[in-house]
Structures are given as C-alpha cells and as structure tokens.
Amino acid sequence: MNGNRDAQPKGTLLEVDDLRVTFPTRTGLVQAVRGVSFSLGRERLGIVGESGSGKSQTGRAIMGLTPPQAEVSAKKLSFDGIDLLSISPRQRRALRGNRIAMILQDPKYSLDPVMTIGRQIVETLRTHEKVSKAEARERALEMLRAVQIRDPARVFDLHPHEVSGGMGQRAMIAMMLIAGPELMIADEPTSALDVTVQLDVLNILDRLVAERGMGLIFISHDLRLVSSFCDRVVVMYAGKVVEQLKASELRDARHPYTRGLLNCMPRIGFERHPLPVLDRKPEWAA
Amino acid sequence: MTASDAGSLSRREWLLSDRPASRLQARLGRAYVAWRRFSANRLALVGMLIIIALLVVAAFADVLAPYSPTVGDLKNARLLPPGAAHWFGTDDLGRDIYSRIVYGARWTLYVVVLVAVIAAPIGLLVGTVAGYAGGWTDAILMRITDIFLAFPKLVLALAFVAALGPGIENAVLAIAITSWPPYARIARAETLTVRNSDYIKAVQLMGASPFRIVLRHIMPLCISSLIIRVTLDMAGIILTAAGLGFLGLGAQPPLPEWGAMIASGRRFILDQWWVAAAPGAAILIVSLGFNLLGDGLRDALDPRSGDQ
Amino acid sequence: MTAAIAIDGLEVVFDRFRALKGVNLEVREGESYGLVGESGSGKSTLLRAITGLAPVASGAITVNGKALGKTRDKAFYRDVQMVFQDPYGSLHPRQTVDRLLQEPLAIHGISDGEKRIERALDEVGLGKGFRFRYAHQLSGGQRQRVAIARALILEPSILLLDEPTSALDASVQAEVLNLLEEVRRRRKLTFLMVSHDLAIITHMCERLMVMQDGEAVETLTASQLIGHRVSEDYTRNLLRASEGFVRV
Numbered sequence: 001m002n003g004n005r006d007a008q009p010k011g012t013l014l015e016v017d018d019l020r021v022t023f024p025t026r027t028g029l030v031q032a033v034r035g036v037s038f039s040l041g042r043e044r045l046g047i048v049g050e051s052g053s054g055k056s057q058t059g060r061a062i063m064g065l066t067p068p069q070a071e072v073s074a075k076k077l078s079f080d081g082i083d084l085l086s087i088s089p090r091q092r093r094a095l096r097g098n099r100i101a102m103i104l105q106d107p108k109y110s111l112d113p114v115m116t117i118g119r120q121i122v123e124t125l126r127t128h129e130k131v132s133k134a135e136a137r138e139r140a141l142e143m144l145r146a147v148q149i150r151d152p153a154r155v156f157d158l159h160p161h162e163v164s165g166g167m168g169q170r171a172m173i174a175m176m177l178i179a180g181p182e183l184m185i186a187d188e189p190t191s192a193l194d195v196t197v198q199l200d201v202l203n204i205l206d207r208l209v210a211e212r213g214m215g216l217i218f219i220s221h222d223l224r225l226v227s228s229f230c231d232r233v234v235v236m237y238a239g240k241v242v243e244q245l246k247a248s249e250l251r252d253a254r255h256p257y258t259r260g261l262l263n264c265m266p267r268i269g270f271e272r273h274p275l276p277v278l279d280r281k282p283e284w285a286a
Numbered sequence: 287m288t289a290s291d292a293g294s295l296s297r298r299e300w301l302l303s304d305r306p307a308s309r310l311q312a313r314l315g316r317a318y319v320a321w322r323r324f325s326a327n328r329l330a331l332v333g334m335l336i337i338i339a340l341l342v343v344a345a346f347a348d349v350l351a352p353y354s355p356t357v358g359d360l361k362n363a364r365l366l367p368p369g370a371a372h373w374f375g376t377d378d379l380g381r382d383i384y385s386r387i388v389y390g391a392r393w394t395l396y397v398v399v400l401v402a403v404i405a406a407p408i409g410l411l412v413g414t415v416a417g418y419a420g421g422w423t424d425a426i427l428m429r430i431t432d433i434f435l436a437f438p439k440l441v442l443a444l445a446f447v448a449a450l451g452p453g454i455e456n457a458v459l460a461i462a463i464t465s466w467p468p469y470a471r472i473a474r475a476e477t478l479t480v481r482n483s484d485y486i487k488a489v490q491l492m493g494a495s496p497f498r499i500v501l502r503h504i505m506p507l508c509i510s511s512l513i514i515r516v517t518l519d520m521a522g523i524i525l526t527a528a529g530l531g532f533l534g535l536g537a538q539p540p541l542p543e544w545g546a547m548i549a550s551g552r553r554f555i556l557d558q559w560w561v562a563a564a565p566g567a568a569i570l571i572v573s574l575g576f577n578l579l580g581d582g583l584r585d586a587l588d589p590r591s592g593d594q
Numbered sequence: 595m596t597a598a599i600a601i602d603g604l605e606v607v608f609d610r611f612r613a614l615k616g617v618n619l620e621v622r623e624g625e626s627y628g629l630v631g632e633s634g635s636g637k638s639t640l641l642r643a644i645t646g647l648a649p650v651a652s653g654a655i656t657v658n659g660k661a662l663g664k665t666r667d668k669a670f671y672r673d674v675q676m677v678f679q680d681p682y683g684s685l686h687p688r689q690t691v692d693r694l695l696q697e698p699l700a701i702h703g704i705s706d707g708e709k710r711i712e713r714a715l716d717e718v719g720l721g722k723g724f725r726f727r728y729a730h731q732l733s734g735g736q737r738q739r740v741a742i743a744r745a746l747i748l749e750p751s752i753l754l755l756d757e758p759t760s761a762l763d764a765s766v767q768a769e770v771l772n773l774l775e776e777v778r779r780r781r782k783l784t785f786l787m788v789s790h791d792l793a794i795i796t797h798m799c800e801r802l803m804v805m806q807d808g809e810a811v812e813t814l815t816a817s818q819l820i821g822h823r824v825s826e827d828y829t830r831n832l833l834r835a836s837e838g839f840v841r842v
C-alpha cells in the first residue's frame with residue numbers, strides 16, 4: 001500500500017538548517033526554537049512534540065509569520081532555491097498564500113469573528129487569483145464540500161461562532177487549500193475533527209502530496225495519526241529536534257520522551273487508571 | 287549606589303514576577319509592563335511631558351502669571367510687542383498675553399476633561415449595550431448614533447450652542463453631545479468581537495446577569511481602545527472648543543480661552559501678529575501633546591498587541 | 595437510581611436549521627456518559643441546550659428531577675457547570691486566575707470564598723503561585739485546569755465537558771484526564787463528556803451515545819464498544835477510523 005511512499009522525493013523543496021527563533025521578553029530572552037534542521041521534499045513530514053516545544057514557531061518562521069519583536073536566524077532557510085531570509089517583505093508576502101500556505105492552530109482565533117466564513121474564503125481566493133465573484137463563490141462552495149462539510153451553502157453564510165469546532169477548522173483548511181500551494185504547513189489541522197472526517201481531510205492532503213507534488217509539514221501531537229499518515233517524523237522537545245525517524249518506525253523510538261508520549265495515550269481496550277504521565281528530565285532539554 | 291541598584295533590580299523583578307503573590311502585585315506588574323512599553327516610545331514621552339506641563343501650568347496659574355488675565359492696562363500697554371515686561375506682548379485691551387495663556391490652560395483643561403467625562407461613558411455604555419444586546423436594542427441605538435454621525439461635528443455643535451445659548455458650559459455640553467457617537471461605534475465593534483467568545487459564555491454559565499456581564503466583563507475590554515481614541519480626539523475637542531470660541535459661541539469675554547483669544551486677535555493679525563500667534567501656538571502644542579500621548583497609549587494598551 | 599439528566603425529544607433550531615432532531619438521553623446520577631459523533635452533529639449544541647445557551651424548539655430537559663423551562667435560574671448553575679473545549683478562549687484575557695474564580699462566588703453571594711478558591715486550586719494541582727497570574731501566563735494544560743477549577747468552585751453535581759482535552763498534547767491530556775477522574779471520584783460527580791476520540795471515551799465513560807447529523811445513532815456501553823459489538827455502520831466506521839490513517 002505504500003509502494004510509492006519509499007520512493008525518494010524528487011528534489012528538496014524546503015531546507016532548514018540551524019533555525020533559531022528568539023523572543024525578547026520582560027524576563028530575558030526566550031529561545032522558542034533552538035537550532036532546528038531538516039529538509040523536506042514533496043512528501044509528508046510530521047513534527048510532534050509537547051506543548052510549547054516550538055512546533056508552531058518553527059512553522060511560523062518558515063511562513064514569515066513570526067511576531068515582529070522576535071528574531072529569526074538560520075544558517076539556511078530556503079524554499080525552492082529562494083533564500084527566505086534575504087528576500088524583501090513584499091516578495092515574502094507574495095510567496096505566502098500563493099506558494100506556501102499555513103493552516104494555523106486555533107481556527108477560532110484565525111478566523112475573523114465578524115465576517116462570514118464564505119466571504120473569508122472568497123476574499124482569500126480573490127487576493128490570489130482574478131476570478132469573478134460568482135466563480136469565486138462556486139469554488140469556495142466546492143472547497144467546503146471537499147472538506148466534507150454537510151450543506152456548504154448554509155455554512156457559507158454563517159459566522160465563525162455559529163459553526164461547530166470542527167467546521168471552523170475545516171473552513172480554515174478550505175481557505176488555505178483554495179490557493180493551491182506547493183508547500184503546506186498544517187498546524188494541528190485536525191485536532192477538533194471527529195475521526196472519520198479527520199481521515200477525509202488527511203485524504204485530501206494526501207492526494208495533494210501524491211498528485212500535485214505538494215510538500216506537507218504536518219504538526220501534531222497525535223502520534224497515532226502521525227505514525228500512520230506521515231513519511232518521516234521529527235520529534236521536538238524544548239525547541240530542539242531530539243529525534244528524526246521514519247514514521248513507520250515510530251514505535252521503536254529510542255528517546256525516552258518519544259516513548260513517554262506514545263505511552264500516555266489512552267487506547268481502546270487497554271484499561272489503565274490513572275494514565276501514565278510524562279516524567280520530564282532536565283537533561284532532555286540540554 | 288550599588289545598594290540602591292540592587293534594590294531597584296529586585297523591585298523590578300518583583301514587578302515582573304510571573305507568579306505574583308497578591309492581587310496588588312499582579313496589577314502593578316501589569317501596569318509596569320504597560321509603562322515600559324509606553325516609555326520605550328520617545329515621542330509618547332514628549333507628549334506626556336506636554337500634558338504634564340499643561341496640568342502644572344493650570345494648577346499654578348496664580349503663581350506663574352505675572353499679571354491679571356482679565357484686567358489690562360488700557361492706557362500704557364495696548365498691543366505691545368513681545369519683550370522683557372510682557373513675554374508674549376499684550377492685546378488690544380492692554381492685557382498680558384502670557385498671563386492670559388497661562389490662565390487659559392485652565393479653561394482648555396476644563397473643556398477637555400468635561401467632554402471626556404461626559405462623552406466617553408455615554409459612548410461606552412451605548413456601544414456595549416447595543417453590541418451585547420443585539421436585535422432591536424442594537425438597531426435603535428445605532429440608528430441614533432448614525433444620525434449624530436451624519437452631521438459634521440462643528441455644525442452640530444453650533445446648532446446645539448445656538449439652541450442652548452453661548453457660553454463655555456454650553457459649548458462643553460454641545461461638544462460632548464456631538465463626540466460620543468464614534469466612541470459608541472468603537473465600543474460596539476469591540477463588543478461584537480468578544481460577545482460570542484467562550485469566556486463570556488463561561489460567565490453566562492455562572493448565572494451572571496447581562497448587566498453584570500456588560501459592566502464587569504465586556505467594558506474592561508473596550509476601555510483601552512476607548513482611552514486611546516479619546517486621547518487622540520482631545521486635539522479635535524480643543525480645536526472645536528477654540529472654533530466655537532472663535533465664532534463667539536464658546537467662552538465669552540473676558541474669559542482667557544485660547545480660541546476666543548485668537549478670535550479677538552484676528553483683527554490685528556497683519557500688524558500685531560503675536561496677539562493671535564501665541565494662543566495659536568498654545569493650541570498647536572497641546573493638541574500635538576495629546577496626539578503623541580494617544581499614539582503611545584495605543585502601543586502600550588492595544589489589546590491586539592499581545593500580552594507577552 | 596434517579597436520572598441526573600433526562601432529555602426527551604429535544605429539538606434545537608437555529609433560524610431554520612435543525613441542529614438537533616429529537617434526541618433522547620438519560621444520564622444516571624454519578625455516571626460518566628460519553629457523546630461521540632460526527633463533527634457538526636450537535637454534540638456541543640446538546641450541552642448548550644442543557645445550559646440554556648441554545649434555542650430549544652421543543653422537547654423536555656429534566657435535571658436532578660426538576661423540569662427546565664426556557665430560562666435557567668441561578669440555582670441551576672450551582673448544580674450544572676461546563677468546561678469548554680478551547681482553553682485558550684475560555685479564560686478572560688484581562689482577569690487573573692483569582693478574579694476568574696471569585697466571579698462565580700460573587701454572583702452567588704458565597705461568603706467562604708477564600709477557602710473555596712484555595713481548595714479548588716489545590717484540587718486541580720495548581721499551587722498558590724498561580725493564583726494571581728493572567729491567562730497568558732499559563733500553558734494550555736494549566737489553563738484547562740483553571741477552567742476546571744472555575745467549574746468546580748460552585749460545587750456542582752453535574753459537569754458538562756466539551757472536548758476538554760482536544761487542544762492539549764498527549765502528555766498534558768493524560769494529566770487532565772487523570773485529574774478529571776479523580777475529582778469525579780472525590781466529589782461523586784456526574785459527567786456528560788463530548789469527545790471525538792473513542793479511546794478517551796472508553797477510558798472515561800461507562801456508557802456513550804453516538805450521534806450523526808443531529809440524531810442519536812445508537813447507545814452503547816463502553817465494553818460493547820471495546821468488544822466491537824456495535825450494530826450501526828456509522829459506529830463501525832468510527833471504530834475503523836480510530837485505528838489510524840490507511841492510504842487507499
């Protein structure tokens with residue numbers, strides 16, 4: 001079933017070498033990302049790690065969405081041969097959304113609370129492509145249908161607080177997919193979806209990778225999902241990559257943190273009360 | 287020296303502690319962070335200094351002004367140019383312009399404070415109630431707001447003063463009545479973005495009354511944008527007051543109100559330019575001060591700038 | 595055993611959209627009951643209807659033997675509390691933890707506030723050091739603990755949980771689930787818990803209801819689900835899907 005998966009990805013799309021993101025805060029510098037390196041072809045790369053380990057900040061740095069007060073540095077940060085750190089903000093903006101897109105965590109925060117879902121998608125589309133209003137609406141509805149929203153015409157006219165958690169998340173996904181990016185950074189894209197819809201959304205992403213050759217960075221803390229969906233997995237802890245391995249080999253992970261993470265998920269048919277929790281060791285962060 | 291350094295360092299740490307031990311410490315810490323953000327902006331500090339200077343001048347006008355602001359020396363001192371005896375010169379009634387400007391600071395402050403105290407709460411109340419209640423209440427309140435917004439501020443204020451009769455109190459009232467609608471719009475917009483949030487729902491689920499929710503949970507979120515807006519508007523308020531004064535509908539002679547002073551100086555603008563220039567400069571500087579302060583507050587208080 | 599929550603033929607209509615189409619549900623006292631189902635199937639709406647936040651068109655809701663009308667009185671909220679899905683959105687951004695916990699006490703005019711706040715913070719494993727922090731000074735897991743403390747402070751007998759851990763990472767999720775189990779045991783609470791993760795539901799609940807498109811598909815016990823003894827196709831799909839992604 002995964003015959004095409006082990007095939008070597010043609011060419012690298014994204015190269016990240018020694019990426020660092022530092023926040024100046026009132027109590028000193030906070031290093032959110034401390035020297036992360038990986039490269040991505042036209043494949044699915046999972047990033048897992050606990051809350052606060054710097055997954056989102058890594059994604060945001062690639063997107064150029066780091067908060068302005070923070071400092072980003074890297075030995076190399078290039079997308080399709082373009083050095084992302086040296087191009088102008090305008091070129092960066094042009095890349096963003098068109099060729100690189102990111103599904104942000106917290107759809108509730110990323111969607112405008114006073115604009116309807118449909119209008120937000122349509123506006124996203126129209127900033128990237130010259131299409132008529134009617135066509136944009138058609139495409140938006142189609143996209144909503146593709147992410148398995150029942151009755152897209154109704155959801156089109158709803159405001160973010162009028163949709164369920166999972167619908168908001170799918171609206172966000174639809175908004176990002178509509179521009180047809182080459183690199184997609186998906187930050188916890190399915191955390192609010194039920195399992196069947198989750199698989200539908202993953203299928204969409206999977207098809208984009210397989211058919212259109214999109215590169216996908218899939219940020220998640222759901223190891224079960226990552227191990228079954230991604231090709232490779234990067235495990236982060238305290239801003240660093242502690243382990244990189246093939247997704248299929250995640251079960252044989254060596255780092256105690258990865259093993260701990262795997263262990264503390266409840267599983268159907270295995271009763272454990274209370275659940276084991278992680279015992280974090282200071283040396284992991286070193 | 288080193289001892290006081292250590293003292294101030296630990297006080298700073300106390301303020302910035304991310305686990306404050308009391309309500310007071312949490313509040314002070316928050317205020318301190320806002321202050322640090324504010325004071326990082328040089329221009330905002332300049333603005334604040336101007337406003338502080340205005341306060342000081344108004345408070346100590348009796349001490350600072352060498353002459354009476356209302357009684358002049360008609361015989362010997364009419365329209366004297368700036369000099370050692372009269373720093374900014376004298377006007378057509380022989381009054382010392384410097385003294386009049388110093389006393390005028392009181393009237394400027396009076397206008398600005400009263401307008402802010404009347405208009406901001408009205409706007410806040412109308413906006414938050416309309417935004418939170420929605421439906422008919424919202425429609426009615428907002429249509430009323432729109433009606434006020436449809437007229438230029440000065441024209442509307444003129445109409446009110448014409449109806450109420452000239453005088454500085456009526457001018458203040460007229461300006462206040464005409465300046466609340468934008469505040470109501472801001473407060474409403476802010477309310478709309480938060481009213482469906484989970485944290486407001488959580489308070490509803492505690493059994494809180496709508497009144498309590500608006501007053502204690504929604505208003506605090508609107509206040510910072512309102513303060514910013516009001517501060518930025520101060521300049522406009524001063525100018526409107528001056529405009530009314532200039533048209534003879536605001537402060538009545540012999541009150542040393544800056545706008546009225548310009549009005550009376552305009553007759554001599556070509557030969558005795560200082561009569562109008564001095565109050566003009568005062569208005570300019572104070573307006574600028576409020577504007578700079580408002581910009582600084584925006585950086586320091588803006589709820590969207592993140593709380594880190 | 596009486597029913598803590600009994601729902602009969604509940605319909606919820608938004609404008610013209612029927613979000614719930616006649617749902618029946620009975621949660622026994624002291625029980626932990628799970629709701630799973632399709633995204634958008636009305637799980638959150640069901641919880642909101644109980645708390646009075648959703649427009650009920652028809653049907654009856656009874657809580658602790660009392661039939662509920664259109665509005666809820668204050669006493670109701672001392673019996674039923676809710677924890678929201680998104681810990682980042684459910685705490686007021688301008689209030690300290692202390693203030694958040696004080697609010698329900700002030701609304702209900704409870705006087706031994708100091709003691710209750712300390713106890714609640716203790717119970718959710720947050721020490722005194724957290725009492726005067728703002729939400730932005732807390733991690734997701736800590737925020738959810740505060741939300742749980744806020745729900746517990748009125749000493750309710752029923753806790754409604756809307757995906758309490760879906761925004762948390764696996765290790766923190768385990769901590770919060772353990773915490774929930776412990777307070778339930780200690781306070782003899784009734785839980786009605788929404789989750790899209792079948793493993794969490796089987797871990798936490800004795801019985802569950804599967805929902806799809808505003809309707810109940812079937813009602814099961816946890817052991818039936820674990821043993822795959824289910825009768826509906828949709829439930830079977832859910833079980834299959836929760837084994838992970840399979841490339842087709």
Ligand SMILES: Nc1ncnc2c1ncn2[C@@H]1O[C@H](COP(=O)(O)OP(=O)(O)OP(=O)(O)O)[C@@H](O)[C@H]1O
Nearest residue numbers: 023030032050051052053054055056057058067594
């Ligand atoms: N604006 C900021 N100022 C200071 N520190 C920040 C800021 N934003 C993020 N951080 C810090 O950066 C670190 C990494 O955050 P990030 O959002 O990348 O975590 P994450 O791995 O995505 O976690 P989660 O699973 O909770 O989303 C955290 O320790 C956080 O405290």
Ligand SMILES: Nc1ncnc2c1ncn2[C@@H]1O[C@H](COP(=O)(O)OP(=O)(O)OP(=O)(O)O)[C@@H](O)[C@H]1O
Nearest residue numbers: 162163164165166608613633634635636637638639
């Ligand atoms: N205020 C509202 N106005 C209009 N429709 C609404 C409103 N609130 C909810 N709905 C609709 O009700 C349906 C059920 O929503 P609900 O939030 O209960 O779903 P859910 O089962 O909790 O889904 P999820 O697992 O994604 O959170 C959705 O189709 C949603 O669009």
Ligand SMILES: [Mg+2]
Nearest residue numbers: 055056105187
């Ligand atoms: Mg994140």
Ligand SMILES: [Mg+2]
Nearest residue numbers: 164165637638
């Ligand atoms: Mg929901």
